[in-house]
Amino acid sequence: MNIVVLVKQVPDTATERKLNPADHTLDRAGSDGVINELCEYAIEEALLQREKHGGEVTVVSMGPDQATDSIRKALSMGADKAVHLNDEALHGSDALQTAYALAQTLSTVSYDLVILGSESTDARTGVLGAALAEYLGVPQLTQASKVDIEDGTATIRRTTDYGYDVVTASLPAVVSVVEKINEPRYPSFKLIMQAKKKPVEKLDLAAAGISAEKVGLANAATEVTDAAPAPPRAAGTVVKDEGDGGVKIAEFLAEKKFV
Amino acid sequence: MAEVLVLVDHVDGEVKKVTQELLTAARRIGEPSAVWVGGGSANGRATLAEYGAAKVYVADGSEYTDHVVAPQAELLATLVQDHAPAAVLVSATAQNKEVAARAAIKTDSGILTDVVDVTGELVAEHSIFGGAMVTHAKVRKGTPFLAVRPNAVPAEPSPADAAEEAVSVELSDAARSATVTERVVEERGERPELTEAAIVVSGGRGVGSDDFTVVEQLADSLGAAVGASRAATDAGWYPHQFQVGQTGKTVSPNLYIALGISGAIQHRAGMQTSKNIVAVNKDPEAPIHEISDFSVLGDLHTVAPQLTEEVKKRS
Numbered sequence: 001m002n003i004v005v006l007v008k009q010v011p012d013t014a015t016e017r018k019l020n021p022a023d024h025t026l027d028r029a030g031s032d033g034v035i036n037e038l039c040e041y042a043i044e045e046a047l048l049q050r051e052k053h054g055g056e057v058t059v060v061s062m063g064p065d066q067a068t069d070s071i072r073k074a075l076s077m078g079a080d081k082a083v084h085l086n087d088e089a090l091h092g093s094d095a096l097q098t099a100y101a102l103a104q105t106l107s108t109v110s111y112d113l114v115i116l117g118s119e120s121t122d123a124r125t126g127v128l129g130a131a132l133a134e135y136l137g138v139p140q141l142t143q144a145s146k147v148d149i150e151d152g153t154a155t156i157r158r159t160t161d162y163g164y165d166v167v168t169a170s171l172p173a174v175v176s177v178v179e180k181i182n183e184p185r186y187p188s189f190k191l192i193m194q195a196k197k198k199p200v201e202k203l204d205l206a207a208a209g210i211s212a213e214k215v216g217l218a219n220a221a222t223e224v225t226d227a228a229p230a231p232p233r234a235a236g237t238v239v240k241d242e243g244d245g246g247v248k249i250a251e252f253l254a255e256k257k258f259v
Numbered sequence: 260m261a262e263v264l265v266l267v268d269h270v271d272g273e274v275k276k277v278t279q280e281l282l283t284a285a286r287r288i289g290e291p292s293a294v295w296v297g298g299g300s301a302n303g304r305a306t307l308a309e310y311g312a313a314k315v316y317v318a319d320g321s322e323y324t325d326h327v328v329a330p331q332a333e334l335l336a337t338l339v340q341d342h343a344p345a346a347v348l349v350s351a352t353a354q355n356k357e358v359a360a361r362a363a364i365k366t367d368s369g370i371l372t373d374v375v376d377v378t379g380e381l382v383a384e385h386s387i388f389g390g391a392m393v394t395h396a397k398v399r400k401g402t403p404f405l406a407v408r409p410n411a412v413p414a415e416p417s418p419a420d421a422a423e424e425a426v427s428v429e430l431s432d433a434a435r436s437a438t439v440t441e442r443v444v445e446e447r448g449e450r451p452e453l454t455e456a457a458i459v460v461s462g463g464r465g466v467g468s469d470d471f472t473v474v475e476q477l478a479d480s481l482g483a484a485v486g487a488s489r490a491a492t493d494a495g496w497y498p499h500q501f502q503v504g505q506t507g508k509t510v511s512p513n514l515y516i517a518l519g520i521s522g523a524i525q526h527r528a529g530m531q532t533s534k535n536i537v538a539v540n541k542d543p544e545a546p547i548h549e550i551s552d553f554s555v556l557g558d559l560h561t562v563a564p565q566l567t568e569e570v571k572k573r574s
């Protein structure tokens with residue numbers, strides 16, 4: 001079974017994240033990049049499925065040069081090879097354009113399963129898996145907390161507001177994973193050394209079959225018109241509990257008409 | 260006046276609060292038409308009328324919910340093609356965002372997710388980077404699809420007809436490709452849903468064990484939902500679906516009470532847009548105090564029960 005796992009490099013949440021003042025896009029170069037946390041769960045799931053069913057795990061990532069760090073990380077965890085879509089023209093692509101570009105890129109790879117994280121920590125739209133399924137015309141098995149593959153059929157537990165749905169579809173399919181699905185492994189020293197020799201294919205728009213007029217900031221269906229730091233919260237009241245802390249909060253809540 | 264489609268969230272015929280909020284927001288833009296998927300519309304109609312739905316498109320039939328997301332996307336895309344609405348509003352739940360994204364692709368449109376406010380001119384406000392920045396955005400192609408967060412716009416009644424119109428679409432085979440074979444409802448008692456609740460009481464590592472009674476009792480006295488930090492869910496003290504934060508749920512209630520939570524940036528990412536924040540924490544240096552409106556430095560195991568008693572006395 002051949003598995004593609006999608007990997008994205010994002011600015012580290014723990015550092016200050018910025019927008020480019022000129023076009024309000026994310027300043028990827030000016031912040032420390034890390035692999036998107038949920039991507040690690042996607043990679044882990046891809047590796048677990050490969051252990052069960054054999055085949056190859058191919059990392060696909062769209063991103064500027066820095067994205068190589070995240071691709072390396074995925075290869076060090078144990079993925080076999082990688083495809084890196086890197087083209088200046090992709091800058092400023094919104095979520096749907098990104099899904100289109102990745103769908104085109106996937107047409108250059110053979111796969112039975114595409115696995116990705118259910119959300120990235122930078123834009124947090126959570127729509128990529130669904131949009132990808134739409135573009136690829138394959139079943140959508142998203143928000144999975146459990147994945148079982150048997151005889152060309154995938155069955156997942158789809159996280160819902162009330163618990164979960166059991167959802168089934170035949171392969172190929174797009175699976176997005178939530179955090180509780182597994183525990184990502186740490187790369188071993190041996191795998192880190194091996195990862196350096198694993199093949200990383202670099203694609204630009206033309207090589208991936210992407211039309212330039214469908215991607216990038218100028219062609220996005222959405223536009224950020226302005227951005228500003230959030231107004232600071234007014235300094236709150238801090239009181240030490242002198243045996244009446246609960247009463248003090250109740251008074252605050254009464255003042256705000258919550259009780 | 261231009262039509263604005265609002266996808267209804269309902270449970271057993273009961274319209275959720277977020278739908279009332281979306282109908283209110285839709286009235287800023289044009290005339291709301293509710294889109295009801297599944298059965299039970301007769302029970303929900305009064306609420307839709309109360310909050311200003313001029314029409315209700317009813318797509319009754321199990322085929323819309325027996326398959327994941329794609330059928331509802333086809334339904335919305337068809338309604339957009341037939342009625343050329345000014346916009347489509349859905350609640351920013353994981354599922355509705357997926358529905359809206361697929362419908363936007365089908366109609367060559369754009370989607371804005373996790374909108375925290377919207378104007379009559381369809382300028383959408385976002386709170387990004389865990390609440391550190393506020394941005395505004397517009398859809399400039401096709402029909403704007405906006406996924407609006409619960410509690411973004413206060414619901415206000417404004418009666419209208421809610422005239423029902425049955426609709427049905429011929430679903431493609433592709434729309435039926437992922438099938439729901441079982442629905443499992445996990446116990447959460449009578450509490451409101453976490454992302455929708457007007458008040459959320461969350462517990463963190465400070466709770467100290469899997470005995471979350473102190474958090475739950477306070478929540479119940481306020482009619483609130485219960486949340487948890489990742490430290491608490493990772494330790495197995497509280498189920499994962501109640502985690503608030505970067506890798507959990509995003510909540511934006513009118514009141515958020517953090518018990519024994521330090522306020523790490525990843526936690527704040529999921530609650531910083533709460534309108535009022537109250538913290539109980541022993542440590543005066545905990546970052547939660549930087550964003551809280553009212554903090555008590557003390558032991559949650561004495562402060563929270565006392566608060567619960569006070570709330571009961573006053574209500």
Ligand SMILES: Cc1cc2nc3c(=O)[nH]c(=O)nc-3n(C[C@H](O)[C@H](O)[C@H](O)COP(=O)(O)OP(=O)(O)OC[C@H]3O[C@@H](n4cnc5c(N)ncnc54)[C@H](O)[C@@H]3O)c2cc1C
Binds near residue numbers: 463466488518520
């Ligand atoms: C990639 C990534 C994603 C993450 N995603 C999330 C997420 O989605 N949600 C999330 O919450 N975290 C997330 N985290 C974890 C986050 O960084 C923190 O570790 C976590 O939020 C800490 O939880 P806590 O505040 O409960 O625990 P702690 O940080 O240990 O804080 C406990 C607090 O309780 C106080 N306390 C202890 N005992 C008492 C008492 N008896 N009475 C009163 N106060 C007391 C202490 O003073 C302390 O401030 C993520 C981390 C990473 C790296």
Ligand SMILES: Nc1ncnc2c1ncn2[C@@H]1O[C@H](COP(=O)(O)O)[C@@H](O)[C@H]1O
Binds near residue numbers: 026087090
């Ligand atoms: N030079 C680039 N090559 C490939 N992908 C990119 C490039 N720049 C940005 N992206 C991707 O395009 C999307 C939007 O990027 P950005 O405009 O930087 O927010 C993200 O998925 C990025 O990883």
